[in-house]
Amino acid sequence: MTQRILYARLPCNPIFPIGVVYLADHVGKLFPDAEQKIFDFGTVPPLNFGSALDKCIDEFKPTLIVFSWRDIQIYAPVGGRGGNPLQNAFEFYYAKNPAIRLRGALGGLKVAAAYYGELWRNQRLIKRGLKRAQKYHKNVRLVVGGGAVSVFYEQLKTQLPKGTIVSVGEGETLLEKLLRGQDISGERCYVVGETQPRDRMIHEWPTPIEKAACNYDYIQTIWPEFDYYLQENDFYIGVQTKRGCPHNCCYCVYTVVEGKQVRINPADEVVKEMRQLYDRGIRNFWFTDAQFIPAKKYIDDAIELLQKIVDSGMTDIHWAAYIRADNLTPKLCDLMVKTGMNYFEIGITSGSQELVRKMRMGYNLRTVLQNCRDLKAAGFNDFVSVNYSFNVIDETYDTIRQTIAYHRELEKIFGVDRVEPAIFFIGLQPHTHLEEYAFKKNILKPGYDPMSLMPWTAKKLLWNPEPLGSFFGEVCLQAWQQNPNDFGREVMKILEERLGVADLEEALTAPIAAEKKELVAAS
Numbered sequence: 001m002t003q004r005i006l007y008a009r010l011p012c013n014p015i016f017p018i019g020v021v022y023l024a025d026h027v028g029k030l031f032p033d034a035e036q037k038i039f040d041f042g043t044v045p046p047l048n049f050g051s052a053l054d055k056c057i058d059e060f061k062p063t064l065i066v067f068s069w070r071d072i073q074i075y076a077p078v079g080g081r082g083g084n085p086l087q088n089a090f091e092f093y094y095a096k097n098p099a100i101r102l103r104g105a106l107g108g109l110k111v112a113a114a115y116y117g118e119l120w121r122n123q124r125l126i127k128r129g130l131k132r133a134q135k136y137h138k139n140v141r142l143v144v145g146g147g148a149v150s151v152f153y154e155q156l157k158t159q160l161p162k163g164t165i166v167s168v169g170e171g172e173t174l175l176e177k178l179l180r181g182q183d184i185s186g187e188r189c190y191v192v193g194e195t196q197p198r199d200r201m202i203h204e205w206p207t208p209i210e211k212a213a214c215n216y217d218y219i220q221t222i223w224p225e226f227d228y229y230l231q232e233n234d235f236y237i238g239v240q241t242k243r244g245c246p247h248n249c250c251y252c253v254y255t256v257v258e259g260k261q262v263r264i265n266p267a268d269e270v271v272k273e274m275r276q277l278y279d280r281g282i283r284n285f286w287f288t289d290a291q292f293i294p295a296k297k298y299i300d301d302a303i304e305l306l307q308k309i310v311d312s313g314m315t316d317i318h319w320a321a322y323i324r325a326d327n328l329t330p331k332l333c334d335l336m337v338k339t340g341m342n343y344f345e346i347g348i349t350s351g352s353q354e355l356v357r358k359m360r361m362g363y364n365l366r367t368v369l370q371n372c373r374d375l376k377a378a379g380f381n382d383f384v385s386v387n388y389s390f391n392v393i394d395e396t397y398d399t400i401r402q403t404i405a406y407h408r409e410l411e412k413i414f415g416v417d418r419v420e421p422a423i424f425f426i427g428l429q430p431h432t433h434l435e436e437y438a439f440k441k442n443i444l445k446p447g448y449d450p451m452s453l454m455p456w457t458a459k460k461l462l463w464n465p466e467p468l469g470s471f472f473g474e475v476c477l478q479a480w481q482q483n484p485n486d487f488g489r490e491v492m493k494i495l496e497e498r499l500g501v502a503d504l505e506e507a508l509t510a511p512i513a514a515e516k517k518e519l520v521a522a523s
């Protein structure tokens with residue numbers, strides 16, 4: 001029987017559904033006879049979710065449904081579902097004024113209702129899709145994967161229908177084996193009600209695949225709504241140039257989801273893929289890699305790719321990515337500017353070398369500064385977002401003063417308006433070193449529910465421990481009150497007013513004693 005594979009990307013802010021596009025492309029290349037269709041809830045109005053899914057299934061009658069679930073946990077200081085989750089949580093936990101506390105509680109309720117509403121809605125959509133498809137094919141199979149599933153695969157085992165295959169990380173080889181009728185027990189997956197997720201399954205390495213350019217002529221034939229993403233010109237369309245990150249940053253789960261082994265997609269194939277999008281009018285690209293330049297030894301790969309983009313004549317494009325700015329060279333900076341990089345995010349987390357080391361981030365902050373100067377000298381005049389997460393581990397007033405000094409130096413390099421301090425608090429994620437640390441410190445107990453948004457759990461997962469937790473709570477509340485539209489800069493300003501600023505040299509120097517890392521002891 002011809003396989004009929006339906007890829008359903010569950011509701012999500014309209015971020016280009018690159019995950020299902022790549023899966024469908026991979027399967028289409030290997031099984032040219034398979035019938036495939038992409039259905040993206042991101043392009044459907046919420047009131048029509050159920051009926052649109054029914055209609056799609058009635059028309060397509062799938063034998064295999066691939067549900068892709070991108071995000072679940074959101075603790076960013078940005079307007080999200082039902083409000084700004086960070087602000088609501090902080091108002092509830094830290095406000096002294098009872099009226100603001102109440103507002104925080106109500107706001108928190110709204111966020112929690114939206115969060116649980118979406119969680120349950122997605123589970124309902126999965127069940128509904130399965131049931132509907134069973135009307136046409138009794139043995140239809142259901143596979144669920146994607147970013148959110150990779151992080152919360154253990155929790156989902158009680159929430160999905162029996163027989164669902166739950167997949168961690170990339171899904172290409174799993175789908176390939178399923179379609180060939182091969183044994184899938186070696187893949188990073190389990191079957192609800194039949195097998196258990198293996199202990200530390202997420203730490204298993206993905207099977208390397210050689211990635212060729214996605215064939216968008218084909219994708220367009222199986223995805224009627226593709227045009228949606230072509231019409232608006234502010235979308236940054238995802239293009240992956242590599243997979244994997246070799247680092248060990250204590251709070252990060254990318255390095256286990258994608259694996260530590262970096263696998264480079266051939267530059268010619270990446271350019272070929274971009275060209276197809278370019279010819280369809282796309283000018284903005286997001287290199288969706290965990291890190292665009294994960295380590296020094298990948299600098300040459302980045303140079304090769306960017307040079308090939310220059311050679312391709314796509315001169316009016318823009319691109320953005322997560323960049324480890326410790327891995328730049330003047331040549332790379334020059335190519336970044338030439339190829340239209342107009343936004344990047346650096347996740348240094350702290351401006352204190354001592355803390356950066358304790359968090360196992362492997363950054364040399366002095367090198368980052370020098371490289372930023374090179375980038376500026378190469379003509380970069382666009383936007384940088386610097387992600388700071390205060391109070392991850394061993395934060396003190398001194399390290400805060402160092403972070404301010406560091407940020408002020410970045411402002412001198414790029415200009416105050418061009419460098420945005422993005423103040424995050426870490427949302428603690430399972431399978432990270434920080435989780436182990438929280439167990440060791442008795443902040444969390446094994447068996448806690450990382451998907452819970454109940455206030456007592458959320459307070460621990462939204463990582464902001466005492467003794468400095470209340471201080472940061474107060475500072476953030478003041479910043480929202482004074483200047484909600486420029487939250488990050490306001491936080492920096494208030495911190496500087498209250499604590500002063502360190503000498504830059506102090507920020508860049510980590511005393512040797514600090515190397516006795518608590519996190520090392522925790523693992």
Ligand code: B12
Nearest residue numbers: 013019068071072073076143144145146147167170171288
């Ligand atoms: C790049 C990226 C971004 C970029 C996206 C740019 C763009 N235009 O595409 C930016 C910076 C904008 C971004 C924003 C956010 N992101 Co983000 N992002 C990523 C990142 C690093 C890569 C995602 C990606 O596109 N990968 C490449 C594609 C090809 O892979 P993929 O989509 O995951 O698909 C593969 C597999 O997942 C699998 N797969 C997918 N579906 C299915 C289905 C089945 C059945 C199977 C078998 C397999 C499978 O196969 C695919 C191909 O190999 C991931 C972390 C990571 N390393 O995965 C986080 C990640 C997806 N983001 C996440 C979040 C939360 C967000 C935000 C909500 C953060 C925030 N608080 O604001 C925002 C908003 C997103 C939105 N919907 O509005 C979370 C989601 C999980 C969660 N915690 O709930 C992740 C996993 C990071 C994390 N660990 O927290 N993000």
Ligand code: SF4
Nearest residue numbers: 245247249252255290
């Ligand atoms: S934070 Fe960035 S550099 Fe660190 S492990 Fe995660 S992806 Fe890699």
